[in-house]
Amino acid sequence: MIPVAGAVSLNLSLAFAILTLFAIGFYIRYNDFRLFLTGQRLSLASSGLSVISTIILTNELILGNFDLDYVAHYTSNETPLLYKITALWAGQSGSMLFWLAILSIYAIIVVLQNRKEHHLLMPWVIIVITIVQLFFLGMTNFVTNPFEPTNADFIVMNGNGLNPLLQNPTMAIHPPMLYLGYVGFTIPFAFAIAALIKKDASSLWIKTIRRWTLVTWLFLGIGIILGGWWAYLELGWGGYWAWDPVENASFMPWLTGTAFVHSIIIQEKKNMLKIWNMILIILTFTLCIFGTFLTRSGVMSSVHSFTASGLGPLFFGFVILILIVSYSLLYVRRKHFQTEKQLESFTSRESGFLFNNVVFVVMCFAVFWGTIFPVISEAVRGTKITVGAPFFNQINIPIGLILLFLTGVGPLLAWRNTSKESLIKNFTFPLIVAFIIVGLLLALDITGNAMMTLSLSGFVFTTIVIEFWRGIRARTRKFDESIISAFIKLIQKNRSRYGGYISHLGIVLMFVGFSGHAFDIEDEWGLQIGAKETVGNYEIELDALSEEERPNHYAYIANLNIYTSGGEFVTDLHPEKRIYFHRDPNPDKRQPHSELDIYSTIVRDIYSIFTGVDPKNQVGYFKIMINPLVQWVWIGSYFLIIGTVIAMWPVKRGKNELE
């Protein structure tokens, strides 16, 4: 049976969204406040219907209603419940609906939160959000409808099921996190456009969107990190970042978003960079739509599949439309957002922020260039060229190091201008630390990018410690507190400042993790039981091979003993070779899958992949990698997340403060 209610809700949602535009439009024209109230309710109703429709589709996925083409494609009777739900964003039409549902939930929150606030901006905010909703409503209603029935001539008994690679808890939360991030930037964008239309250059709305932006930016960051984590634990090539177009698609808005998160501080504090902020938020939102487009349209596999799917040109048109309309609006309104205040000195906090921003945007363009180069090359010259990870690494490592350097320099600079004496006073110690690290590394024969990264990390780490120390000293002087209570109070009372520094610390630790990549070692061979091979400073011995039949797969399990080259036992690892659908009579339908095993310490990971098995001769084939310092990437991520949460945590206000 076809769930008509889902499809009809989607139709009605579209109708209500169009009516929203009319109601708010008439309100702006005739200024009858009843129309605005109706418009708000229409927007709530339209969003509510989109959410209902998504719930209905999720329900059908759980029930396994294979009369729906989408359900039949992405679930099967054997799919576990969790992955029946995650199938909602496994395919194209479902993920479009999911996008719409998240935007609708955000829209409901924004409308309810601001019922009594921003009366001048809100009509336009609702209009902008509704237009974005309309785009996705149009998609899900007319282009790629998730409620499409299966071929009526057949009764589908069982569906295709979800790719076993996607059946992993990390993969279950990675896409929703990314989507929460992508979609969330719609809200600051909507406020920015509304402010442009109403010529509102005040800091009031900036305050409103600051927390939105941070939350959204955090979601996007968590999504990116989870993606890397999943790739590392599941895909079995030993890395966490491949500069794949899909990864780049999420990284680009994160970069411009990071720039925006920094530069609105300047707008809040100094009332500067207002036009630049507009440019950034428009760019970030566009990149979010562009990212969805890259992931979903198939443009990256070939230009030709781009036009074939029908989705590509629509998305592309939408992106161009957003860019043209937003930037023309900004151009028309530029006079209202200019400031008389000017940057005065290169060695000032303001210019630190400015250059950090420029470098973030520059990095974004570098990634963009590498990502779309194959597409342009195919379209213009007819030959397809692929751009691999070495290109991105080579181009981005210097830019990343400059960013790392600026992370350390910025906080030590004074507002407006830093005097020569305080420059010397503040930078002497961090520079000494950096040079000591350089010396130590040279003694260990470590040079190149790894040396640069580690010494800069030391530099930035020291500046962060100094920052905390200066704050603590200021407090102990003023309030007569112990150092520890001053430290805690310092963070409590200045959440955004010190939360930010904790995030910076996270970034430093992540860079330490990245630097380990330069020392990765890998090797692969076949091993008979009892045989040993050497990789780096370790010896790998195949101790035993066993087999086991489990509910949905057949597994070969290896027992590897790891020794140091001195013969000392380190650990044992149990990578598996699994065959999913192993009972299928057609061997090509069976799906092999390598389950990794990793021994992880803060110094290095030993990463084992069971690549193949020859049961007759009792030979197992293995790929072993020694990846130094990888754990610091994950540790850094925790700091990044905790710092951001501290920075955006709402401040409790006493009653007297409000009056």
Place this chain on the structure above:
Amino acid sequence: MNWNDAILIFIIFVSMAWYVIQPMMGSPISKPSNDENVNAYTRQKIILMDQIKELEMDYEIGTLNKNDFIQQRNQFKRDISTLLQKIKSQTS
């Protein structure tokens, strides 16, 4: 489509339509401007007070020189007192 579905959809639609149209039933109202201004002023005041705190922090840890600190703090204080007067005139 069976009857259950049809009735369900009908009920959802009618209740939503009623919810949406309800505000239009009343007599025309103009924007509640007074309250809103007071709200905006209050929030602006809070922003300014936060900024003074930030300024003091910057000054204490030495990333702001004394002249700038005094000048900017006085500016913020003037802005706050203007706002307070505006709030007063609106509420009385």
Place this chain on the structure above:
Amino acid sequence: MNSKNKFIFAVSGVILVFVIWVYWVSTSPSEGAKSMVTFVTIDNLIDDYENERVRLGGRIQDGSIQISKSNLLDVHFMLDQGDESVKVHYSKTRPDLFKNGVEVIVEGVYTGGIFKADMLQTKCASRYEGDLRDESEYSMEEVEI
């Protein structure tokens, strides 16, 4: 020079350095060998690209996979592009999706009639989220009414 121009000058300087940097990396032959690789068709490969590092996409011919008895990592197979086909040799870890009839991308050098690949990707490797509809139009259990 007033301070506004000074900053415009500095920012443009940063951008100019960056543009030169991107241009240099995009065109430099040293690293470029590995970072940017041309996709070719089998036709072109045999005529124009012998002994040059290229990428090749195609379908693994049904039943053509030959795995060496002595070393399971060693594999030969035929890569099809329509009517054209070429013999490929690969001896590293194969992705899990590697099997008969699957679309793959290989990177390597064509010499003496054999394409020696040192990189092999199955086509969907990077797009697990992607819509698999075109590749498996109803490959599920169906019962005709």
